[in-house]
Amino acid sequence: MKLEVAAKALKELGHPTRLAIFKRLVKAGPEGLAVGALQDELDIPNSTLSHHVASLVSADLLSQRREGRTLYCQPDYDHLQAVIDFLQDECCADQG
Template identity: 65%
Template structure:
């Protein structure tokens, strides 16, 4: 993962509401959650939720998929896995044996 991409993802996850939102989606799994259910769970106004979702989508952490009248938010586990791998890739590499 490119350092700029990692920095963007970490920046967006650095906000408490966005981190809570992303954790809800990760907990829900690969199917994600409908926007309405997220709003109900987090108890934040729709406009605020939309703003935070937009930030997570711009970082590649969330995608949205429409099914009829329902808009689902889906966590992008590939991005999450890449971010974790980026953070761990040089773990202990400077440590002497």
């Protein structure tokens, strides 16, 4: 993973509202959660939620799918794991 990609993901997760959104979606599991349910649970105005979700999608941390009229957000566990792996890649490399 490139430094810039990891930095973008960490930057987006560095915002308290986006972190709350992401943590809630991780808790929901791979199927994700309907945007309306997410909005109700976290008590975030629709336009604010849309802005934060778009930021997380642009960092490849979330994807979205539509089922009929319902829009779902799903965490991208592979990308999250890649960011974690990036942080741990050189763990203890300087120790003899």
